[in-house]
Amino acid sequence: MKNITRVIGVSLAAASLLLGAASCSNGGGGGSSASAGATGSSSAGTSAGGSVYFLNFKPESADKYDAIIAEYKKETGVDVKVATAASGTYEQTLTSEMAKSSPPTIFQINGPVGWANWKDYTADLTNSDIYKHLNDQSLAVKTADGVWGVPYVVEGYGIIYNDAIMKKYFALADKKVSISSAQDIKSWDLLQQVVEDMTAHAADLGIKGVFSSTSLKPGEDWRWQTHLADVPLFYEFSGDKVDLTKGTPATIKFTYSDNMKNLFDLYLNNSTVKPTELGSKTVDDSMAEFALGQSAMVQNGNWGWSQVAGVQGNTVQAADVHMLPLYMGISGEEKYGIPIGTENYFSINAKADAASQKASLDFLTWLFSSDYGKKAVSNDLGFIAPFDWFKAGEGPNDPLATEVTKWMTTSGITSVPWSAFQVMPSQDWKNNFGAGLLTYAQGKADWSKVSSDMVADWAKQAAAAG
Amino acid sequence: MRVSAYIKKWFPAFALPTFLAFILAFIVPFGMGLYLSFTKFRTVNDAQWTGVSNYVAALTDGSFLNSLWFSVRFTVISVITVNVFAFALAMLLTKAIRGTNLFRAVFFLPNLIGGIVLGYVWNLILTGILKALFAQDLTYSATYGFVGLVILVNWQMIGYMMVIYIAGFQNIPGDVMEAADIDGAAFWPKLFRVTIPMMAGSITICTFLTLSNCLKMFDQNLALTSGAPNNETEGLALNIYRTFYLLRNQQGVAQAKAVIFFVFVAVVAFFQLRATRSQEVDA
Structure with a gap:
């Protein structure tokens, strides 16, 4: 009797303790809970010209991206993978995704402070179309050495x-x-x-x-x-x-x-x-x-x-x-x-290969400059996009977005x-x-x-x- | 060949898959975690060695020591309540009462629900009660959160410990109890002098499981209070999580805390095992 109890006791003890040890180091090393928080929209993200993997910050627009990437695939043949971090878990998810063998090529930072966390990972966007077409280039996250984040939505x-x-x-x-x-x-x-x-x-x-x-x-x-x-x-x-x-x-x-x-x-x-x-x-x-x-x-x-x-x-x-x-x-x-203002900036993963970086920028350019993309951005995603590709009347038309535009353009009023x-x-x-x-x-x-x-x-x- | 010889021969073949999984899922991450605790890192691939500075930062962090104290208080209370209730239930349900199997199942069921779900469900229940009674909620006072967690953990773990105790009761030889009855032992002396010593093996396992689970508790804590108010109901694991993800550039410190946490749980569990093991007797 005693021996059986002892064997059970010792093995339970060992298993349980090591489980604890491993789970705490797991919690450190980017745990499984974080990656479970990301839900993929497309299974494959690769194509001959590099791969595009966008880790989306905004849960409210997660399901809207399905149609967008399907249309992009139809027009260009390029697969885009979009995953969305669960609300409030973007940093966790990004941290663990970045450590994987196929990390996100497009991710988002929330401004200079967020950039400081990820500065080794952001590519210089000075020559990118999305930077050149910003209405106001001073909105970008940049230093004397380059442009590291481009805002993609203005909110109020x-x-x-x-x-x-x-x-x-x-x-x-x-x-x-x-x-x-x-x-x-x-x-x-x-x-x-x-x-x-x-x-x-x-x-x-x-x-x-x-x-x-x-x-x-x-x-x-x-x-x-x-x-x-x-x-x-x-x-x-x-x-x-x-x-x-x-x-x-x-x-x-x-x-x-x-x-x-x-x-x-x-x-x-x-x-x-x-x-x-x-x-x-x-x-x-x-x-x-x-x-x-x-x-x-x-x-x-x-x-x-x-x-x-x-x-x-x-x-x-x-x-x-x-x-x-x-x-x-x-x-x-x-x-x-x-x-x-904005706290949403696109960054391109500097550690991704050149083809993937280019494919990622191409996707973003398409999203904000093609007719289909612009419509999707304004109507489905509901973004007030800060790019000069958008002409008057092409922005979102829900009542609150209209209010934001109204306040932004009221003369004598500064935001x-x-x-x-x-x-x-x-x-x-x-x-x-x-x-x-x-x-x-x-x-x-x-x-x-x-x-x-x-x-x-x-x-x-x-x-x-x- | 005798059976034991077969076991000896084939043992490695059967143990190997689990052993590999164990190395990959436990030993390797543990080694990485240990290494990372001495570094400054953003993702696990870009660490820079910084020596023991993370440990200094961890041990001088007031919130870490607060959460340690919270975990200790919580564990002491919960280990006692869970084991007393589970033991009492097991005693009841090994008596000849109608429907013992049904009751065993009922008490065991909460254990099958994950901690996050339990946390949210109990959050709703307790918030509802507090709102009705005092127009307050769980975030109003750290006591509410503490008591809520104790209730939750009791509800979750009692069933599991009960099953272990029931197995223990069924293993007590009938003649020992009969002898005690014939000698005219009353209920309490019989419980303390005969039953509990005979149950010492089960008690060792159950106290170990409750102790380590309470010290390591994370998901229930996150879902029920997530530290509110003001991180006053934050256990060790939640504090480590917060340091890692919500503070800026503190991943290494969080990792150092995790190592300290491991050593702490291991030492406490070791002494607990030694103490309760010494009470075990043979029938």
Whole structure:
């Protein structure tokens, strides 16, 4: 008896321990979970003239690429493989895919900071068509030595509002504000007055809250820790004339901390749900509330339209959807519009063979310059593409993309650039700030602590990243 | 030839495939991991030697030590609760009760569900309960996450440990128990002086399995709390994952943490095995 138990015990022990050892080193060496996150769209990616393998960042457009690569195959005979990393796992997936024998030839970086991670892998794109045809070549990720990333989509975000509900509010006899349309909201004071007055009239307007829930579930908090935070950081960087081309500044002051708090408080206190419940809310929840007419406003970007339109029972009319800038009481902010920029840049894998690099560039050129490709980019992928191949009227025509274009071209208005996006120290910094915002929403920490923790974490992570 | 001679002769042929797989899937990655922990690298193919600086960074990282403390607390509580419940269930289900097979299956079933799925399901359940009771959710307090993880792991592992204990109970010779009964031993003395010593072999295995699984726990942790709030419910494995993927240029440090993690789990498991093994008796 004892011997049997002992044999079983020892072998179980050995197997289990080594499993643990191997799985932890696996976790280090690019584990299987990461590659399981990538789903391929095409089995073969090779052709005589090199192979094209694009690792796509945007899960929302994953299935759209199937038709595109089928058409490309039909026109040129070249196979393209497109794989998409699951949401929030691009770096993991790219890290493990890059170590494989046929790594991605086209991948994406999210700006100078992302480039710093991958600079040994990016080819110089100075002579490529996609760089030469950029509307604004200053948007590219480049150094004195070359061009390493070319932006392929311009996006904008702001406070999306449903004008049907806003009109109902402005028609109220006892409204407290003098303006009569949402388009007249041109300052923080007006925004605050309108929102707080709408909360007082929530029952009359048939809404649960003015703003959709402030999703703060871990992993669902990017609308605040990155997008909202970009605005105060932009004013800080531009006010202090910080040179962002050198990458992440060693420290920040968070000068406009209280202004961010203004708007964040407005979101929390005029919402569809209690602030203590926000730790389980997702972006999907938030967009669904907006689509169902339970809220009148939601902070998000033009990529969110398909999400709104896709909700079953959607009550929002395309013609009623518009965007407001993120006013938060910073002086001079009236001259600025919505934040418009990009964190999506194509890079070509410098370690791929020359034929594959060329085939990859050919595919990208085709995608953004051929008639079929342009239509697919605008209508299926919904990208506002920053290339001069696109003539007026060839861009996407969903209501939010139209709003972004409108804000971009309004005279007298400058867009807030996505400057902080490019230099935030790491994903972990964003997550930590998001967690801080959550504790603030739950009432467990005061704003000054969240704010000073964020500043300290920036300095720490900027130093650690070197 | 005697059977044992056959086994001796053919042993290598049967062991070879598994042995090769073991080398490829475990030994080689482990060796690479060890090497990479002394380097700075982006992908596993472009490492530069940096010496022990990764270990220094790992051991001076407060969040790593926090997660170590979290894992230790979690493991102590879970090892005790899982084993006590599993032992009690096994005792119940080896008695002549109607439907023992059905109950055994019911308790074992949760073990067949993967950790990620369990994590998300329990996240929904616990969030629902907390919302109804306090209008809060799992991210509100680290205690919620800690208790939630203990509940989850209990629910998942009790069934498996129960099966091992049941096998142990069935292996206790009937005459020993009968002798104890005839001598008039009461329930508790019989449990502690006869049953538990006879079960020491099973206890060794079960404590080892629960101990190492709790220390290594990753997917349940990721799916249930993913560290919220503020990385306060972050176990060792999750901390390593976060360092590797979400911090910038810290892959080597993460790898060093993984090696420290391995040594820690191995040492703890070694002493646990030695301690419980010494309690084993022969019938």
